[in-house]
Amino acid sequence: xxxxxxxxxxxxRTVQKELRSQDSSIKSSGIVQLKxxxxxxxxxxxxxxxxxxxxFENTVWKLEIDIPTNYPLEPPAIKFITLHDDQIxxxxxxxxxxxxxxxxxxxxxxxxxxxxxxxxxxxxxICLDILQKRWSPxxxxxxxxxxxxxxxSNPEPLSPLNIDMANLLKCEDDMAYGATIRxxxxxxxxxETLER
Amino acid sequence: MSAEQVPxxxxxxxxxxADKPAAPKPKKKRFEVKKWTAVAFWSWDRDNETCAICRNxxxxxxxxxxxxxxxxxxxxxIECARAVGVCNHSFHLHCIDQWITKRNxxxxxxxxxxxxxxxxx
Numbered sequence: 001x002x003x004x005x006x007x008x009x010x011x012x013r014t015v016q017k018e019l020r021s022q023d024s025s026i027k028s029s030g031i032v033q034l035k036x037x038x039x040x041x042x043x044x045x046x047x048x049x050x051x052x053x054x055x056f057e058n059t060v061w062k063l064e065i066d067i068p069t070n071y072p073l074e075p076p077a078i079k080f081i082t083l084h085d086d087q088i089x090x091x092x093x094x095x096x097x098x099x100x101x102x103x104x105x106x107x108x109x110x111x112x113x114x115x116x117x118x119x120x121x122x123x124x125x126i127c128l129d130i131l132q133k134r135w136s137p138x139x140x141x142x143x144x145x146x147x148x149x150x151x152x153s154n155p156e157p158l159s160p161l162n163i164d165m166a167n168l169l170k171c172e173d174d175m176a177y178g179a180t181i182r183x184x185x186x187x188x189x190x191x192e193t194l195e196r
Numbered sequence: 197m198s199a200e201q202v203p204x205x206x207x208x209x210x211x212x213x214a215d216k217p218a219a220p221k222p223k224k225k226r227f228e229v230k231k232w233t234a235v236a237f238w239s240w241d242r243d244n245e246t247c248a249i250c251r252n253x254x255x256x257x258x259x260x261x262x263x264x265x266x267x268x269x270x271x272x273x274i275e276c277a278r279a280v281g282v283c284n285h286s287f288h289l290h291c292i293d294q295w296i297t298k299r300n301x302x303x304x305x306x307x308x309x310x311x312x313x314x315x316x317x
Contacts, residue, residue, distance in 0.1 A: 003250065003260045010251050010259075072249065073298050137295055138248035138303040 004071050008041050011140055026142060030149040032060055032108075033194060034141060042067045044076075046145055047108075047194060051153040055181035059189060060108045063124075063148070065141060075135035078144060080124030083112040088188050097191035106193050113188040115181050117155040117166035126151070127161045247278075248303050249291035254278050258288035275316060282310045289314055 015034050018026040026034075033047040044065040050056025062081040068074040083091070097107055118127045130139060130147055139147075160166030168177040246252070250259035257276035264274065279289040285304045287295075295303060302309045 001263065003258075003263075006259050006263065007250060073294055134306070136248075136301070136303040136306065137291075 002069070004067070004069060005041055007072060008036070008067065011142065012036060015142055029146045031142065031145050034145060042069070044141060046078075046141075047110075048145060048149055051149060054153045055178040055185075056152050058109065059111050059185050060194075061111055061114060063145070067141075072137035072139070075131050075139070076141060076144060078126060078131060078148065080114040080119060080126070081112065082114060082122065082124040083188075085188070088112050088190065091190040095191045107191050108194055109185070109189045110192045111185050111189045113184045115162065115165055115184050116152065117157045117160045117162050117169060118151060120161045125161065127156075127159055244285055244304065247287045247291055248285075249287050249295055252288070254286060254288070258290045260290060261288075277314050277316045279314050280312045282312045283307050284312075286315075 012035070015026065018024040019031075019034070030049040030051060031046065032049055033045070035045060037043045037045060044067065046063045046065060047060050048063065050059045050061070063078055064081055066077040068076070091112075113121070114124060115121060119125065120127075126148060128147060128151055130136075131144060155165075155169060157166040157169040165177065165180065168180065245254055247254055247258060252259050252262060256262065257274075261274050261276040277289045278286050279292050280286040281292075281302050283302050283305055285302050287303070292303075292309070296309055300309050301307065
């Protein structure tokens with residue numbers, strides 16, 4: 001077993017222990033789920049919660065994480081999972097959520113678009129210095145995801161991947177910024193239950 | 197007034213002088229210390245105890261050496277030393293050697309990495 005695999009198993013054990021415990025810091029940081037795919041330790045999936053008191057609140061996003069074979073010397077490639085409109089409407093029509101009978105605790109609102117100044121709207125790629133040239137092997141998958149959650153509430157309009165969202169912030173139009181985000185959450189979200 | 201006559205209302209206030217014992221010495225000792233074993237713990241005086249690169253404890257070998265049982269292919273013992281930088285952060289020598297070929301910075305504070313010393317465990 002390579003040292004990368006061993007380090008990933010170590011991170012997996014830490015994360016699972018924290019996610020199972022009742023009042024853990026990982027959940028209050030906004031990480032809902034973080035685990036490898038069942039057949040590949042180098043491909044992980046995560047679900048994060050939009051930070052409260054931002055337009056992203058009460059919604060979750062899914063991310064996919066590709067881990068290079070020499071991790072942690074190289075950073076993981078993390079991106080938001082985004083879908084086309086027709087894929088989203090197919091998921092929406094298949095959703096078994098029933099406004100009257102469903103227990104809301106089990107259901108989340110998953111958004112498959114991410115309008116944010118530092119996130120590519122089409123591909124979901126994230127522009128974050130610590131995931132590129134300022135990466136350090138002291139970061140973990142967990143701390144990288146927390147950095148992404150912090151980026152949602154602290155956008156950096158001076159290095160944009162989404163120029164339209166950055167321009168709204170540059171001209172300090174917070175109302176249009178929040179309204180655009182809420183528009184996409186309303187239009188591109190699916191009511192889902194999360195597998196544990 | 198002797199110590200025995202002080203009303204025992206507030207025992208916290210009684211300050212027994214060292215040369216005047218409060219009670220007469222019991223004739224027979226109730227306990228006798230037969231053996232006393234002191235235990236001390238030690239660790240290096242460094243800022244971090246875990247190697248931030250491989251996440252193994254610094255008192256243990258790095259994640260790579262750990263799996264080989266601390267021996268190389270010929271059964272020879274591998275020395276897994278710890279490296280300390282001028283910033284006082286320490287890592288396994290094996291781990292930091294790999295990282296500084298990527299970028300010559302301390303993984304914990306991003307300052308330029310300069311080796312201060314190498315300690316053999």
